Structures are given as structure tokens and as C-alpha cells.
Amino acid sequence: MRYRRIAAVIIAAVSIATLTGCAAAVAVKTNAPVVAAPSATPTPTPVATGPTLRVHTTCDELMPAAIIQPLTGANLSPVAREHTMNPTGYGNARVGSLECEWSNGKPSGADGSVTVYVTVAPDATRDGFEYFLNGESGGGTPSTVGPDTYLVHPSSGFGGFFFLTSGYGASGYIVGGAGTTVPPTASQSFLERVYGIVSALPAPDSLWKPTPDLRGTTDCDGLATADQLAATVGLVSARVSKSDDGEYSTSLFDVDRQVGGYNCIWTSDGPSNADARVAVLPGGAVYASQVRTDGARDISGLGDSAFIGGDGDLNVIAADGWVQVGATGATDDQLVALAQVVLTNNGYMRG
Known part of the structure; x- marks a missing residue:
């Protein structure tokens, strides 16, 4: 969610009344009191009371229907992202990430299914990115699209990318079920589209934290x-x-x-x-x-x-x-x- 300040515009109105006297052909000038118009009340900046989206784009802007369908060769519609049934399954959402998903209506991984996922996470760190890159879930091939961009090439109906850029980290995957073929150029086109938008975004909005707050942990x-x-x-x-x-x-x-x-x-x-x-x-x-x-x-x-x-x-x-x-x-x-x-x-x- 974005919040904008609306600047107050103050207009000073000055009214001067001039009375013209006819006697002796002498003009008599009288100044009326100067009255300032009331100042407009500034619109207060909304105060967040919970987790907010911190990424300055939308799923539709990242992958409109006119792009995602030719990219995958499938007729896809946006669907709500599912999460695991525990607190950290909502970790991306909690820090204000943009989570997108499109599907052809069949369960992900089922025969003939096509599902596309994109996650854009604010304030991703170099350490977190490197840990992912060099860990069990990384293993991508370096891309020429931009620095710190990696492709996951199609294999048995699977392809995608991940990258780190100023202020954000992102990943995207195309997952097809049995009998589904992902176009060979899909991962590259997918990366070019999302990287082009995310790398040009302004800095993420501030992270909301409650007061008081649980401490949390890293072990x-x-x-x-x-x-x-x-x-x-x-x-x-x-x-x-x-x-x-x-x-x-x-x-x-x-x-x-x-x-x-x-x-x-x-x-x-x-x-x-x-x-x-x-x-x-x-x-x-x-x-x-x-x-x-x-x-x-x-x-x-x-x-x-x-x-x-x-x-x-x-x-x-x-x-x-x-x-x-x-x-x-x-x-x-x-x-x-x-x-x-x-x-x-x-x-x-x-x-």
C-alpha cells in the first residue's frame, strides 16, 4: 500500500473596497479589513496497524494477461497464493512482499497443469541471497540480463529465475504437470520482464513493527x-x-x-x-x-x-x-x- 502526502494549499484573499466621494470632487479612500481564508487541513498520513505491502508494483503490472499467456502457451488466471499452515509460512507476506500466482485451473503439478509464481521481497540482503544461491535451493545459471540474475532452465515442464537488485530480491517459476512443455525461451523472457520492472522500482516502504513486539530469533x-x-x-x-x-x-x-x-x-x-x-x-x-x-x-x-x-x-x-x-x-x-x-x-x- 502506498501513502501520499497531500500538501495543504493556503490561499490568502484580500478584499479592498474603494469608496468614491462626490463632494468637492475629492476622492476619499477607505481600506476594508484584510481577511485571510482558512487554511486547508492537511490530510493525515495513514498509520499502519498491521503488515503492509512494501513493493511499488502489482501482479498485473508485472505479468499482464497479454504477456503471461504467450510466455507460457497457456490460458492462465490470477489466483490467491497459498501458504503453509504455520507462522513462518507467512514470512514473505509479513515483511511486505508481493506474492503472485497464476494458474490454468488445475492443481499445481497435476497432469496438464501450468502454474506461474512470482515473489518480490523488499530489503532482501546480500547474505540471504548468497546463502540461497549456494544452498540446496539455488544452483541457477548466471544470466546476462543483469548483475546477480540467474536462470533455472526448463526441465520436464519447469523453469524460472531468481535475482537480487537494489532494495529487492525476486524469484519466479513456471511449473507444468505431466504432458506440459514449457517453451525453451520462457525462463529468459520471464526474467527480462520482471527484472526490468523490479530493478527500476523506488526503495521499499518502511517495515511495520508493533509496539510492544515479540523479539523473534535466528536459531x-x-x-x-x-x-x-x-x-x-x-x-x-x-x-x-x-x-x-x-x-x-x-x-x-x-x-x-x-x-x-x-x-x-x-x-x-x-x-x-x-x-x-x-x-x-x-x-x-x-x-x-x-x-x-x-x-x-x-x-x-x-x-x-x-x-x-x-x-x-x-x-x-x-x-x-x-x-x-x-x-x-x-x-x-x-x-x-x-x-x-x-x-x-x-x-x-x-x-
């Missing part, structure tokens, strides 16, 4: 330590099996680190196959309702509000942030105890 211990997992949900000898890094990163070039978004999964080296799951997204409370399904149960006295969803995970809204915890076989009380630890570790103090 698993910032969510819960092994000792805390054992004490709350009984996960003994816990070790990290997945974290919000590398191939498991849930945001483009780890841009969710701008707010401290992070998630971890621990497994036990003990006799069971138990695990525990924790995620935090500071400032992401607005997205929690997306995972509230039929049958959810409210939990009182935790954070600002809390509920257990149909999947058994506990979701907590606190300081405009969203915390989610889950553990194999855990009771409600155990999940509440773990959530309280995570909130405390992230600086939450209930007022």
Missing part, C-alpha cells in the same frame, strides 16, 4: 532449549532435525529475519519417535486466523488469545505476534507450558 535455542523441551512436553534428548534455513527456509532469501521469524522441529534420540515443533512470527497475528479450522478450541489465560486447531497444534496471539507449538502426544497443559516458555524467550510480558 532454535531462541525458541526453546533441549532442557525446556524435556521439561514441558517430555521430549528427552531433543536434537534439531529441521530449521528455517537452507532447503527448509520458508521465505525468499530468508527475508523473514527482518522481523525474527523462525521455526524448528526437534526429534528425540530416546526410545520413541516423538518430535516437537515451534514457530514464531513477530507482527504476524493477523495471519493466525487462516489456520483456525472448524473444531478449534479456545485456550484461556495464554497470551492475548489462543486456540488449538484441528491438527492439535496450539496457536498463541501475543503482542501482535503469532506463536505455534506442537508435540507428539502432548496434552493441552504440556503445550501451554511450552508456549509459555517460547513467549518468555521472545520477550513477551503480559500487561
Whole structure:
């Protein structure tokens, strides 16, 4: 969303009345009082109360129908981007990224399906880009379109790109199901179009953060330590099996680190196959309702509000942030105890 200041225009009106006297043919001049017109009231700049789009373009501007259909050879329509059912699945949206998706109406990956994805993330960093480029999810071929541009060439109905430019990082993918052929030039044309627009954009808008705010973290211990997992949900000898890094990163070039978004999964080296799951997204409370399904149960006295969803995970809204915890076989009380630890570790103090 963009906000514009409307400058106040002040117009001074001066009225001078002249009276002409006829007696003795002498003109008598009388000045009327000078009255200034009231100043226009400046329109206040809207104050953000939640996450806002920080990218100065739209999906339609990036890929209008007249371009995307010849590019893919398919009749595509815009659709809403789907997210995973946990806080960091909304990490791109939380920091104000533009997330676009077009589809021919068939589920992504299904026979005959064609889906196009574009993500433009504000304030992507060199470190985050390099980590992606050199990690499991990178591996693109350098492009001549611009510096830090890479192509992912079509293979079995797949192609795309990713790049870093001043103020932004972006990625785009064309995904076709069985029987779908992506035109050989699609990735190159796709990159040229999006890079040409994004590289010319003005700087991103400011990032919204609530006050007070959850601290967030960049590692698993910032969510819960092994000792805390054992004490709350009984996960003994816990070790990290997945974290919000590398191939498991849930945001483009780890841009969710701008707010401290992070998630971890621990497994036990003990006799069971138990695990525990924790995620935090500071400032992401607005997205929690997306995972509230039929049958959810409210939990009182935790954070600002809390509920257990149909999947058994506990979701907590606190300081405009969203915390989610889950553990194999855990009771409600155990999940509440773990959530309280995570909130405390992230600086939450209930007022």
C-alpha cells in the first residue's frame, strides 16, 4: 500500500473596497479589513496497524494477461497464493512482499497443469541471497540480463529465475504437470520482464513493527532449549532435525529475519519417535486466523488469545505476534507450558 502526502494549499484573499466621494470632487479612500481564508487541513498520513505491502508494483503490472499467456502457451488466471499452515509460512507476506500466482485451473503439478509464481521481497540482503544461491535451493545459471540474475532452465515442464537488485530480491517459476512443455525461451523472457520492472522500482516502504513486539530469533535455542523441551512436553534428548534455513527456509532469501521469524522441529534420540515443533512470527497475528479450522478450541489465560486447531497444534496471539507449538502426544497443559516458555524467550510480558 502506498501513502501520499497531500500538501495543504493556503490561499490568502484580500478584499479592498474603494469608496468614491462626490463632494468637492475629492476622492476619499477607505481600506476594508484584510481577511485571510482558512487554511486547508492537511490530510493525515495513514498509520499502519498491521503488515503492509512494501513493493511499488502489482501482479498485473508485472505479468499482464497479454504477456503471461504467450510466455507460457497457456490460458492462465490470477489466483490467491497459498501458504503453509504455520507462522513462518507467512514470512514473505509479513515483511511486505508481493506474492503472485497464476494458474490454468488445475492443481499445481497435476497432469496438464501450468502454474506461474512470482515473489518480490523488499530489503532482501546480500547474505540471504548468497546463502540461497549456494544452498540446496539455488544452483541457477548466471544470466546476462543483469548483475546477480540467474536462470533455472526448463526441465520436464519447469523453469524460472531468481535475482537480487537494489532494495529487492525476486524469484519466479513456471511449473507444468505431466504432458506440459514449457517453451525453451520462457525462463529468459520471464526474467527480462520482471527484472526490468523490479530493478527500476523506488526503495521499499518502511517495515511495520508493533509496539510492544515479540523479539523473534535466528536459531532454535531462541525458541526453546533441549532442557525446556524435556521439561514441558517430555521430549528427552531433543536434537534439531529441521530449521528455517537452507532447503527448509520458508521465505525468499530468508527475508523473514527482518522481523525474527523462525521455526524448528526437534526429534528425540530416546526410545520413541516423538518430535516437537515451534514457530514464531513477530507482527504476524493477523495471519493466525487462516489456520483456525472448524473444531478449534479456545485456550484461556495464554497470551492475548489462543486456540488449538484441528491438527492439535496450539496457536498463541501475543503482542501482535503469532506463536505455534506442537508435540507428539502432548496434552493441552504440556503445550501451554511450552508456549509459555517460547513467549518468555521472545520477550513477551503480559500487561
